[in-house]
Amino acid sequence: MSIAHLLEDFEKNIFQVGRVQMMNEDALEEYRLTAFEQGYAAGWDDAVSAQTEDHARVSEALGKSLEDLSFTYHEALSQMTLSLEPMFGSLVDTVLPDTIERTYSQHIVDELKEMARDQAAQPVLLVVPSGVSAALKPALDREFSVPVQMVEESSLPPGQAYLRVGTAEREVDCTALMASISEAVDAFLYQAKEDVQHG
Known part of the structure; x- marks a missing residue:
């Protein structure tokens, strides 16, 4: 049996009036x-x-x-x-104090030379802690042709010195420098620990 009767026949309808324009x-x-x-x-x-x-x-x-x-x-x-905290601690506690102690004499000589440039032929006075003058004397004799009057002051802590060339005065304080570096390292490490704890 065929199903053709169920499907639309397009051949018949395609040409019907009104369907095609x-x-x-x-x-x-x-x-x-x-x-x-x-x-x-x-x-x-x-x-x-x-x-x-x-x-x-x-x-x-x-x-x-x-x-x-x-x-x-x-x-x-x-x-x-x-x-790096242990390394920073070792740096602040051991290396820097030793370095400052070894360069103390050269630091004072450099400061005096800078001051003497502005005040040539003026008397030079250097106040240092007790027991330091023996280590400083060879460096001062080698660098300065003018005599440097050196006075040891027992109340002056290690790492400090007072310099006077003519009317110019200056203070050298390696102890304060060390304290400043130590505080900066402590603050840095404290902030790092806070960052780890609080993200």
Whole structure:
């Protein structure tokens, strides 16, 4: 049994009056051009929408990656800083005091030379802690042709000195310098520990 009676017969209906309208070439070209423009615009809109979605997705992924990277960098920096704490302690407690003690004489000579440039042929007075003059004398004799009057003061702590060339006076305080460096290192390490604890 055939099912043809259930399906519409397009051959009969295609030429019925009112069903078919003939188009001239200009109208057909206009229709094609309009359809092309509509298709092109729809494709363009789809492409812009896809690009916007991709851009948003890439921006979000990049932002998350940068956030993770920043956190990792700061965490690594804090951990590295804390691991250097023993080295900083050794530097402040051992290396710097020894370095300052060894360069104390040269520091005083440099300061005196700078002061003597502005006040040539003026008397030079140097007040130093007890027991320092013997170590300073060879350096002063080697660097200055004018005599340097050196006075030891028992109340003066190690690392300090008072210099006078003519009317110019200056204080050398290596102890204060050491204290300042020690405070700076302590503050730095304290901040690093706070950063690790509080992110």
